[in-house]
Amino acid sequence: MTAKLTMIYGNPVDEDEFERRYTAHQEIVKQVPDILRAEYGKVFPKEDGTPRPRWRTADLYFADYDTAVAAFEHENGAAVARDAVDLATGGVEFLLSEVGD
Template sequence: MPTKITFIIDNPTDVEAFEEAYAPLVELATQLPGLRRTESARVWPKEDGTPTPAHRTLDLYFDDYDAASAAVTTPVAGELFTRLGELGTPFTGLFSDIERA
């Protein structure tokens, strides 16, 4: 079953600095072995001005769970996770079975 890894990235304290550092991370993610598709999205601001529940999402699509699991054990993934952590913005990572595209 197709699998995706989703990173839900919290709101950074310095959006401009975060965005500058984020773009190279997406490029690095495209180097993961077995990756079929990448989707990066920015959360729309709320109309009432209150903080959004997250700032960005990054979805990485693979043929199946085994391919996704293998990809996260590579040096590229290690660098990706390190650099994502160095941004100083908390994030959550999820593995999901894609039931319907």
């Protein structure tokens, strides 16, 4: 069954700097082996003007759990994980999920 790695980024200290680095980060993600597809999202601002609950999400899809784990044991996958933690001044959460029924 398909596996999905979700990265949830907290609100950054410097939004412009985060966005600049995030664009470069997306290029690094392309080097992770065996990704089926990647989806990137930016959380909508809250209508009442309070801070967004989180800043961005990224979903990386793989054929299955073992493929996802192997991809992040590879040097390119490990580089993505390190870079995600480094650029996420508001923190980042990683969730590996089974996609489907």
